Amino acid sequence: MMVAVLMGAQVDRAFARRTEPTSALGQDSEAVGRACYDMALRFHRGGRLLCFGNGSAAADAAHIVVEFVHPVIVGKRALPAVSLANDAATMSGIARSGGFEDSFAAQLRLQAAAEDIALGISADGECPNVAGALSVAHDTGLLTVALVGGDGGQIARIAGLDHVLVARSKDPRVVKEVQVTTYHVLWELVHVFFEQPGVLAPRVL
Amino acid sequence: MSGVESLYPFLYSGKSDVEAVLADVCRSTTEKTEEITRLRADVLELYRDQLVACASAMARSFAAGGRLFTFGNGGSSTDAQAIAELFQNPGPAARPLPAAALTTDVAVLSALANDVSFDVVFARPLAANGRVGDIAVGLSTSGGSENVLRGFAEATRRGMLTIGLAGYDGGKMTGADTIEHLFVMPSSSVHRIQEAQTTTYHVLWELTQLALSPT
Numbered sequence: 001m002m003v004a005v006l007m008g009a010q011v012d013r014a015f016a017r018r019t020e021p022t023s024a025l026g027q028d029s030e031a032v033g034r035a036c037y038d039m040a041l042r043f044h045r046g047g048r049l050l051c052f053g054n055g056s057a058a059a060d061a062a063h064i065v066v067e068f069v070h071p072v073i074v075g076k077r078a079l080p081a082v083s084l085a086n087d088a089a090t091m092s093g094i095a096r097s098g099g100f101e102d103s104f105a106a107q108l109r110l111q112a113a114a115e116d117i118a119l120g121i122s123a124d125g126e127c128p129n130v131a132g133a134l135s136v137a138h139d140t141g142l143l144t145v146a147l148v149g150g151d152g153g154q155i156a157r158i159a160g161l162d163h164v165l166v167a168r169s170k171d172p173r174v175v176k177e178v179q180v181t182t183y184h185v186l187w188e189l190v191h192v193f194f195e196q197p198g199v200l201a202p203r204v205l
Numbered sequence: 206m207s208g209v210e211s212l213y214p215f216l217y218s219g220k221s222d223v224e225a226v227l228a229d230v231c232r233s234t235t236e237k238t239e240e241i242t243r244l245r246a247d248v249l250e251l252y253r254d255q256l257v258a259c260a261s262a263m264a265r266s267f268a269a270g271g272r273l274f275t276f277g278n279g280g281s282s283t284d285a286q287a288i289a290e291l292f293q294n295p296g297p298a299a300r301p302l303p304a305a306a307l308t309t310d311v312a313v314l315s316a317l318a319n320d321v322s323f324d325v326v327f328a329r330p331l332a333a334n335g336r337v338g339d340i341a342v343g344l345s346t347s348g349g350s351e352n353v354l355r356g357f358a359e360a361t362r363r364g365m366l367t368i369g370l371a372g373y374d375g376g377k378m379t380g381a382d383t384i385e386h387l388f389v390m391p392s393s394s395v396h397r398i399q400e401a402q403t404t405t406y407h408v409l410w411e412l413t414q415l416a417l418s419p420t
Binding site (some may be wrong): 003004006007008010011012014015018019021022023027029030032033034037055056058059060062063066067070073086172173174176177179181182184185188190191192193196199 | 222226227228229231232233235237238241242243246249253254256257260261278280282283286287290291296304311326359377382388395396399400403404407408410411412415416
């Protein structure tokens with residue numbers, strides 16, 4: 001019974017913990033909008049979206065891909081996107097031969113073209129394999145987008161990344177929730193740029 | 206003129222349009238953050254007690270050796286994975302708990318879809334692996350995914366604790382007598398529903414940890 005009382009109080013605290021970081025995303029809306037515009041330019045030039053992350057962020061990478069490839073809103077066009085975190089054989093194979101730190105960078109070196117978009121996700125920004133892949137992507141000329149949390153960690157310290165969107169919480173669960181909203185918005189707003197005549201025209205595809 | 210701009214001058218033909226669209230998208234982003242905050246408040250209001258009851262039941266199951274199985278389609282399949290990962294690998298301060306997402310085994314999934322029907326892709330692995338006292342968590346934003354509903358039916362037959370996350374009005378999941386704890390995110394936006402579902406399973410995890418921790 002005692003535990004139930006504790007849990008009841010914890011529910012309210014847990015929900016309350018989401019409010020500020022979510023509101024902070026609203027305050028960062030211009031940074032989100034500019035990332036969407038740059039992503040729309042890359043798609044317009046024939047670029048593909050390459051997503052990667054570890055753990056729960058690997059699931060987010062897959063989620064982002066399904067948003068773009070199979071839009072929930074009927075009539076929106078499918079855009080090319082791939083997750084580099086889905087294939088356990090490839091991931092574990094690279095980890096064994098080249099080290100875990102190379103798990104995304106090695107795939108990027110083989111698969112990425114300069115017009116592509118690299119989107120790395122990390123709750124605290126301290127993922128060496130995500131950071132490594134973003135550095136390789138930047139050096140290759142890809143548009144680089146990082147979704148991070150906390151203080152942005154080592155990923156936020158990489159020089160020259162195009163868009164670093166920081167979820168303003170230290171709780172990895174809250175960070176993930178802000179990131180889910182962020183990438184839902186990224187998907188939706190990329191399409192807004194596509195639908196505005198004159199912003200991206202003429203089509204080159 | 207920047208390097209990119211000189212290469213692709215046509216992309217920059219409507220600069221004023223771009224700024225106008227940017228202003229629109231900023232407004233839209235802020236509105237969406239307000240929308241999800243309101244939805245979370247609604248979910249808390251609707252389900253405060255049930256979240257505690259559900260997490261208590263999950264903790265009892267884990268304490269008795271139960272394992273968690275998660276399932277869903279599309280974006281919800283990634284939530285199923287995220288839930289399994291969170292319970293198994295929660296970081297140093299929390300207790301790891303046995304969990305598996307049924308959406309990650311492409312061999313099983315495609316074999317069943319090819320040989321039988323996509324409707325059985327979750328029910329069949331639950332029939333094979335599920336035991337009395339295990340936990341089934343299924344997600345469907347519409348509440349109408351046939352394979353998720355059949356997963357719950359099988360889980361109930363096996364004597365598992367069943368937990369459903371849905372959206373809109375809950376669809377067929379609302380009427381199903383195979384779901385003991387059902388959380389319906391009252392929204393018509395698939396995106397906001399998924400975001401509120403994510404909060405719901407994070408809070409369930411947090412409460413389960415609390416219930417299992419020695420006091």
